[in-house]
Amino acid sequence: MSFIVDEELEDYAERHTTPPDPLLAELAAETKATMAAPQMLTGPIEGRFLELLVAGSGAKRVLELGTFTGYSALSMAAALPPDGRIDTLDIEPKHAEVAQRYFDRSPDGSKITLHLGPALETIAKLEGEFDFVFIDADKPNYDAYYEAVLPRLSERGLIAIDNTLWSGKVLDPPDESSRLIAALNDKLAADERVVAVQLTVRDGITLIRRR
Ligand SMILES: C[S@@+](CC[C@H](N)C(=O)[O-])C[C@H]1O[C@@H](n2cnc3c(N)ncnc32)[C@H](O)[C@@H]1O
DSSP states (O other), X not given: OXXXXXXXXXXXXXXXXXXXXXXXXXXXXXXXXXXXXXXXXOHHHHHHHHHHHHHHHTOOEEEEEOOTTSHHHHHHHTTSOTTOEEEEEESOHHHHHHHHHHHHHSTTXXXXXXXXXXXXXXXXXXXXXXXXXXXXXXXXXXHXXXXXXXXXXXXXXXXXXXXXTGGGGGGSOOSHHHHHHHHHHHHHHHOTTEEEEEEOSTTOEEEEEEX
16 A cells, blocks of 8 residues: 555654554554554554544444454544443454454453454444444445445444545556445545545545434
8 A cells, every 4th residue: 555645744744643552553563563464554643543533523332344453443442431332343363363362451452342254244233323433344345334334323423434545546446446446435425415525644534424
């Protein structure tokens, strides 16, 4: 993944963001050292951004699609009140094993429930509404994930979709994943059910609320 903004500016933004807690820094280091695709980790800027969104919106119930090694789940959990909770899901046992190990070490870990399995099946099993949904699993299914979670959003709830600028490839999609993300972006901008904003944070994040 290449960043949307100039690399020097991205570094500057990271240096002017509150540094990660030691546990998150350790998780990021282990992910980089041991995982095949460590760039999937949201990282310091997006982690803090998610934390602030959860804190500022007063969310109590969070759903995350795509746990990976747990960086974003732990970032959001830090902003939840003691009775808040996150359901996070992933299909890959190797990712879930690392994430759960870090959840078990975190003071916020008891707020997080990790579900193993295909996202759409897990969403269907979960009950109730969500105040904040972070969509960050496999890109070809993004539209299906959006449609599955939109009716489950609480009245003032927010959805954040990650990687919606896809290293800039949405401008002239060279492959199927890029084309599907670009098509979803077009749909979101015109979708009368919601208000959406496309942000150029990291690899592109789209924030959505229901009308
Ligand atoms: C970009 S990573 C998530 C990054 C994570 N949010 C973080 O902050 O580190 C995407 C994750 O989605 C998972 N995934 C892929 N397809 C999936 C599916 N059909 N259902 C659930 N998870 C899936 C992958 O195993 C991977 O861990």
